[in-house]
Amino acid sequence: MFQRFAVKSATALLLAASLPIANARTRPHYGGTLRIETQADAWQRFASPVRRLVFEGLTRVDGAGGLRPALATEWKSDSEEHRWRFQVRTGVHFHDASAVTATALAGALQQSCTENCPWTVVRAVGTEVVFTSDAAMPNLPALLAGDAFLIQHPSSNGGVDGTGPFEVSGFSNGVITLKANVDHWAGRPFVDAIEVRTRRSIADQWADVEAARADIVEVPAEKLRQAKQQRLTVLESRSVELLALQVRSTGALSNVNLRRAVACAVDRGALFNVIFQKEGEVTGSLTPHWMTGYSFLFPLERDLNKAQALRGGAAPPVVTLSADSSDATLQLIAGRIELNLREAGFNVQPVQKGGRQEADLILKMLPLEVGESGAAVESLQRAFDAHAFSKPPMTSVTAEEQAQAMLRFEREVVANAAVIPLLYLPRAYGIGSRVRDIHLNLDASIDLADSSLEESK
Numbered sequence: 001m002f003q004r005f006a007v008k009s010a011t012a013l014l015l016a017a018s019l020p021i022a023n024a025r026t027r028p029h030y031g032g033t034l035r036i037e038t039q040a041d042a043w044q045r046f047a048s049p050v051r052r053l054v055f056e057g058l059t060r061v062d063g064a065g066g067l068r069p070a071l072a073t074e075w076k077s078d079s080e081e082h083r084w085r086f087q088v089r090t091g092v093h094f095h096d097a098s099a100v101t102a103t104a105l106a107g108a109l110q111q112s113c114t115e116n117c118p119w120t121v122v123r124a125v126g127t128e129v130v131f132t133s134d135a136a137m138p139n140l141p142a143l144l145a146g147d148a149f150l151i152q153h154p155s156s157n158g159g160v161d162g163t164g165p166f167e168v169s170g171f172s173n174g175v176i177t178l179k180a181n182v183d184h185w186a187g188r189p190f191v192d193a194i195e196v197r198t199r200r201s202i203a204d205q206w207a208d209v210e211a212a213r214a215d216i217v218e219v220p221a222e223k224l225r226q227a228k229q230q231r232l233t234v235l236e237s238r239s240v241e242l243l244a245l246q247v248r249s250t251g252a253l254s255n256v257n258l259r260r261a262v263a264c265a266v267d268r269g270a271l272f273n274v275i276f277q278k279e280g281e282v283t284g285s286l287t288p289h290w291m292t293g294y295s296f297l298f299p300l301e302r303d304l305n306k307a308q309a310l311r312g313g314a315a316p317p318v319v320t321l322s323a324d325s326s327d328a329t330l331q332l333i334a335g336r337i338e339l340n341l342r343e344a345g346f347n348v349q350p351v352q353k354g355g356r357q358e359a360d361l362i363l364k365m366l367p368l369e370v371g372e373s374g375a376a377v378e379s380l381q382r383a384f385d386a387h388a389f390s391k392p393p394m395t396s397v398t399a400e401e402q403a404q405a406m407l408r409f410e411r412e413v414v415a416n417a418a419v420i421p422l423l424y425l426p427r428a429y430g431i432g433s434r435v436r437d438i439h440l441n442l443d444a445s446i447d448l449a450d451s452s453l454e455e456s457k
């Protein structure tokens with residue numbers, strides 16, 4: 001029941017989110033340079049507007065959450081999903097004109113994943129890339145669509161090449177230039193080139209898009225309501241970024257009751273209402289409600305009395321908390337969580353992320369890259385920590401039985417409080433008036449392969 005409901009709801013909502021930002025006023029045509037601005041490094045994983053334009057995986061997830069062929073045209077499993085065979089697309093070349101082969105793809109995947117891989121061995125067998133594992137890999141095709149497994153091929157100039165619809169043609173003064181890959185296997189993009197300006201503040205980005213100096217700019221979730229009030233044209237994804245606390249189950253919080261006390265003490269509602277201005281959704285589950293339909297079954301309200309009772313009368317040891325110091329919003333959230341925990345009687349000490357001391361609580365923002373709940377949870381498990389929780393159950397049962405098994409699994413993870421889900425947030429972009437036919441993929445990456453510019457000549 002859960003999964004059938006979820007599939008219908010998720011598909012409808014994702015289709016709405018992935019519709020073009022505006023209908024083409026004229027037929028799309030070739031030409032022009034599209035301008036993107038970003039705060040971070042353009043190659044940063046997950047948040048990058050560039051990576052999925054340049055690099056591709058064996059599979060991809062479309063805007064509706066469906067799994068589609070990319071560098072592999074088809075895939076099959078045998079040995080009860082302990083072995084997968086992916087047929088490599090023929091006639092495809094890297095941007096340096098070298099041929100895409102099963103050997104090249106297997107080598108790239110070996111380089112990109114050296115530990116905690118979804119597979120035990122990956123190798124080339126003829127025109128196929130073959131994965132084997134001691135454990136079943138039911139989620140492998142979906143996982144291979146993730147950012148971590150985009151194919152990067154060493155180039156002759158010491159860099160890396162991809163196979164995507166755009167290729168890097170230059171870098172100067174903080175501007176990365178991409179040119180259209182005219183030989184792309186899915187067809188040439190309409191836009192001739194893309195310029196990506198990095199390290200731009202949000203204020204500067206918004207000023208540039210309003211003055212027609214930029215075509216695509218970032219809209220952080222905490223500024224989404226402000227952007228709408230300023231009448232920016234906004235393209236918004238579903239809630240696809242999980243804000244959560246990873247809890248170290250050794251040291252100060254080795255007692256499960258202390259970890260549960262932390263979960264009860266955090267005020268999700270204040271984070272949602274104050275910092276994010278009611279954008280996104282409060283969550284107590286690992287997966288968003290639109291995906292599974294059962295998020296409402298998890299407790300969301302702060303319970304300070306229960307937190308204090310679980311903590312007990314003895315003074316707890318110092319609990320350390322870390323968040324990315326370069327992200328002002330995460331630092332603000334961490335400050336509020338610190339106050340929440342102090343009100344519950346915890347002695348909290350903020351520490352630097354990546355320092356010598358491993359924090360007891362780590363505030364993380366993680367993207368949802370796949371469209372099926374089992375694969376999504378496995379992907380999150382890898383992103384949190386291989387030991388944060390076990391892999392979700394995957395058995396050959398009906399969809400309804402699998403949905404029930406996933407619900408039980410998520411309840412066990414939340415009860416153990418090794419991970420404390422807080423919010424699911426959307427990703428959004430401000431779009432200039434001359435851009436036509438722009439879409440978002442499920443992971444909120446920008447799909448520009450079919451986009452065009454109204455002012456192109």
